[in-house]
Amino acid sequence: MGTGSLGRTWPAKNKWQIPGGYENGENINSQxxxxxxxxxxxxxxxxxxxxxxxxxSVFAILEYGNKVVPLIADRLFDLVILxxxxxxxxxxxxxxxxxxxxxxxxxxxxxxxxxxxTQNFKGVLVEIEYRPSxxxxxxxxxxxxxxxxxxxxxxxxxxxxxxxxRMNEIYQPMDTIHQYLEHFGQYRKSxxxx
Amino acid sequence: xxxxxxxxxxxxxxRSSVGQVFYSLANGIRAEHGExxxxxxxxxxxxxxxxxVGTNLRDVxxxxxxxxxxxxxxxxGNTAYLGQETTQDRQALYGTLVNVYKWTDKAxxxxxxxxxxxxxxxxxxxxxxSNRAKRNRIQxxxxxxxxxxxxxxxxxxxxxxxxxxxSITRPFTSNAVIHVTLGHVLKAIIAFKGLMxxxxxxxxxxxxxxxxxxxxxxxxxxxxxxxxxxMLHFYNPxxxxxxxxxxxxxxxxxxxxxxxxxxxxxxxxxxxxxxxxRDPKSLDPYHFECKP
Amino acid sequence: xxxxxxxxxxxxxxxxxxxIIPNQEYFLQGSILDSAVEVLLHRLRGLCDNVDTGPETxxxxxxxxxxxxxxxxxxxxxxxxxxxxxxxxxxxxLRYIGQPExxxxxxxxxxxxxxxxxTSNTVVEFLTELGCRLxxxxxxxxxxxxxxxxxxxxxxIFKMNQGKLPDGMEPMSQSYLVELSVLAPSGQNAIAEDxxxxxxxxxxxxxxxxxxxxx
Numbered sequence: 001m002g003t004g005s006l007g008r009t010w011p012a013k014n015k016w017q018i019p020g021g022y023e024n025g026e027n028i029n030s031q032x033x034x035x036x037x038x039x040x041x042x043x044x045x046x047x048x049x050x051x052x053x054x055x056x057s058v059f060a061i062l063e064y065g066n067k068v069v070p071l072i073a074d075r076l077f078d079l080v081i082l083x084x085x086x087x088x089x090x091x092x093x094x095x096x097x098x099x100x101x102x103x104x105x106x107x108x109x110x111x112x113x114x115x116x117x118t119q120n121f122k123g124v125l126v127e128i129e130y131r132p133s134x135x136x137x138x139x140x141x142x143x144x145x146x147x148x149x150x151x152x153x154x155x156x157x158x159x160x161x162x163x164x165x166r167m168n169e170i171y172q173p174m175d176t177i178h179q180y181l182e183h184f185g186q187y188r189k190s191x192x193x194x
Numbered sequence: 195x196x197x198x199x200x201x202x203x204x205x206x207x208x209r210s211s212v213g214q215v216f217y218s219l220a221n222g223i224r225a226e227h228g229e230x231x232x233x234x235x236x237x238x239x240x241x242x243x244x245x246x247v248g249t250n251l252r253d254v255x256x257x258x259x260x261x262x263x264x265x266x267x268x269x270x271g272n273t274a275y276l277g278q279e280t281t282q283d284r285q286a287l288y289g290t291l292v293n294v295y296k297w298t299d300k301a302x303x304x305x306x307x308x309x310x311x312x313x314x315x316x317x318x319x320x321x322x323x324s325n326r327a328k329r330n331r332i333q334x335x336x337x338x339x340x341x342x343x344x345x346x347x348x349x350x351x352x353x354x355x356x357x358x359x360x361s362i363t364r365p366f367t368s369n370a371v372i373h374v375t376l377g378h379v380l381k382a383i384i385a386f387k388g389l390m391x392x393x394x395x396x397x398x399x400x401x402x403x404x405x406x407x408x409x410x411x412x413x414x415x416x417x418x419x420x421x422x423x424x425m426l427h428f429y430n431p432x433x434x435x436x437x438x439x440x441x442x443x444x445x446x447x448x449x450x451x452x453x454x455x456x457x458x459x460x461x462x463x464x465x466x467x468x469x470x471x472r473d474p475k476s477l478d479p480y481h482f483e484c485k486p
Numbered sequence: 487x488x489x490x491x492x493x494x495x496x497x498x499x500x501x502x503x504x505x506i507i508p509n510q511e512y513f514l515q516g517s518i519l520d521s522a523v524e525v526l527l528h529r530l531r532g533l534c535d536n537v538d539t540g541p542e543t544x545x546x547x548x549x550x551x552x553x554x555x556x557x558x559x560x561x562x563x564x565x566x567x568x569x570x571x572x573x574x575x576x577x578x579x580l581r582y583i584g585q586p587e588x589x590x591x592x593x594x595x596x597x598x599x600x601x602x603x604x605t606s607n608t609v610v611e612f613l614t615e616l617g618c619r620l621x622x623x624x625x626x627x628x629x630x631x632x633x634x635x636x637x638x639x640x641x642x643i644f645k646m647n648q649g650k651l652p653d654g655m656e657p658m659s660q661s662y663l664v665e666l667s668v669l670a671p672s673g674q675n676a677i678a679e680d681x682x683x684x685x686x687x688x689x690x691x692x693x694x695x696x697x698x699x700x701x
Contacts, residue, residue, distance in 0.1 A: 064615050067615065071605060071606060072605065072606040073603050076507065076603045080580070083563060084553070084616075106413075106466035107411045108466060130452075132414060134400055135378045138452040141462060142452050142463060142468055145461065146466070
């Protein structure tokens with residue numbers, strides 16, 4: 001499934017009566033836990049994300065300097081993380097949530113999420129997933145054309161940064177999570193919270 | 195067989211006459227014998243019955259003597275095993291017999307129904323030659339190729355295109371079912387009868403491949419329909435390899451299913467579907483609605 | 487959609503409250519010499535749920551990590567990662583095991599909290615970057631039987647061979663470790679009774695009992 005996500009503030013909600021599309025609500029939420037410096041020095045952060053497309057899994061991404069280690073685990077991993085948070089820090093556990101309706105049109109899946117960070121509205125993320133294809137390079141143009149159909153000229157012709165090196169690899173659910181994390185990171189930076 | 199029947203009936207007659215003797219003995223002197231000479235009449239009756247028994251016995255002996263003993267031990271086949279385990283419960287024979295009966299019944303029913311439905315369609319691909327001389331010779335049609343020949347042909351197609359790989363399985367005894375993988379774009383399963391294509395199912399790269407279930411994506415459902423149409427378009431009973439060659443060339447053009455735009459309208463999507471139609475001659479991509 | 491969309495944490499806490507998450511392990515352990523293990527396997531084959539093709543074998547590699555939670559009086563957190571060497575594509579298992587509850591003597595089995603989580607194969611890197619330290623590792627190989635909810639394993643522990651030769655593994659001892667365990671939500675003590683009854687049936691061959699780790 002090739003996916004592109006675009007962060008845009010997007011006002012008019014009532015355009016969304018696509019003939020043939022149907023909706024049900026979904027959400028993605030994430031929690032980030034910075035860990036205090038240990039002997040090696042450097043700031044480590046663990047991001048824990050849940051995606052309602054994969055309800056039985058928990059995604060965790062550990063960032064340490066330039067290293068990024070992803071992990072996919074069962075729902076019970078949340079409990080282990082809870083125990084470990086006694087290890088880790090106290091402060092600054094920011095929670096970001098992206099929640100909204102989900103539409104299906106033929107083989108496309110469109111999700112409109114409004115991003116809120118601890119009750120404050122930050123913006124809107126639009127996620128488009130083209131499910132029949134597994135390699136982004138094949139269908140990038142196709143998705144772009146589809147999105148142009150309703151977002152107009154606001155669509156950039158640039159491939160999202162995360163996907164640039166991965167256009168010819170098989171797409172995994174973890175890639176969706178990475179893209180969301182990228183956008184959440186941008187939201188955090190814009191408010192000055194890391 | 196006749197002799198056996200005769201001896202068996204003679205035996206029956208003997209049994210019934212002996213039965214009569216015991217019956218009259220048990221009843222003793224009855225009212226029918228009248229008042230006078232009851233005992234004499236009774237004894238006469240008994241004598242008659244016993245002579246009948248004697249004649250019948252002679253008949254039986256005669257019949258049995260004329261029978262030939264069987265040449266050797268009987269070939270019981272699998273029923274010989276019945277003698278080994280005498281407890282009915284342990285044998286589980288009844289259960290399996292019932293299941294076998296049900297199964298053959300069902301097989302009959304389904305094949306009758308299938309025959310009825312299939313005979314309604316008078317369009318057939320096989321050619322029936324009613325020439326008497328040729329009837330005795332087995333016609334080499336596309337469906338009469340032997341498995342090693344089919345394997346060879348498929349291996350040559352596998353080598354022909356570098357991004358298309360073909361693997362052969364035979365889940366239904368001698369008829370081949372091939373799995374075709376086209377790059378990372380799609381997978382297809384094609385069922386054959388000899389070298390003649392019977393059925394194609396096209397699915398996405400990450401779906402489970404199976405002859406009976408359709409793809410869950412609309413685009414691949416369309417491609418499956420187009421594949422069936424093309425399969426019939428290219429059908430030629432006299433040149434099965436040419437049929438296959440043209441079909442695979444057409445199929446290979448789907449490597450650009452998501453990356454090419456329609457030749458006529460220039461767009462990638464038409465009602466949210468990519469160009470799924472490939473012109474059989476030029477292999478140009480078109481939307482189904484835009485096809486020339 | 488009219489109904490409000492719940493978050494993942496909501497459903498998890500709801501599940502915890504209704505006690506459907508198996509987070510306690512009830513178990514008993516014992517050992518048996520190599521010479522007697524065949525007899526034990528035969529007995530287990532008879533007692534346990536029928537496995538037509540012979541008992542299931544497993545060949546796993548287990549690594550134990552610990553991470554400090556705070557200054558010394560605090561006990562470190564122990565985590566175990568297990569992967570199947572005979573099925574390299576299966577998910578890896580992350581296990582959190584708590585301290586066994588010090589008991590009352592009336593408890594027939596040892597009870598400790600445990601969480602079993604399936605993960606992708608990047609879990610070792612994840613834990614090391616998180617700050618966990620590898621305490622020890624070993625290879626374990628044996629048979630697994632099932633009886634109802636109970637899992638019985640008869641296994642041998644091997645030392646890790648640096649040269650990575652699978653045949654040159656050195657066993658740690660001349661005996662097999664036998665374990666009986668059940669994973670269940672907290673508060674189901676009847677299960678402990680079941681385990682004890684099963685253990686009685688293995689009595690003369692192997693003595694399964696609560697082992698006091700502190701001692």
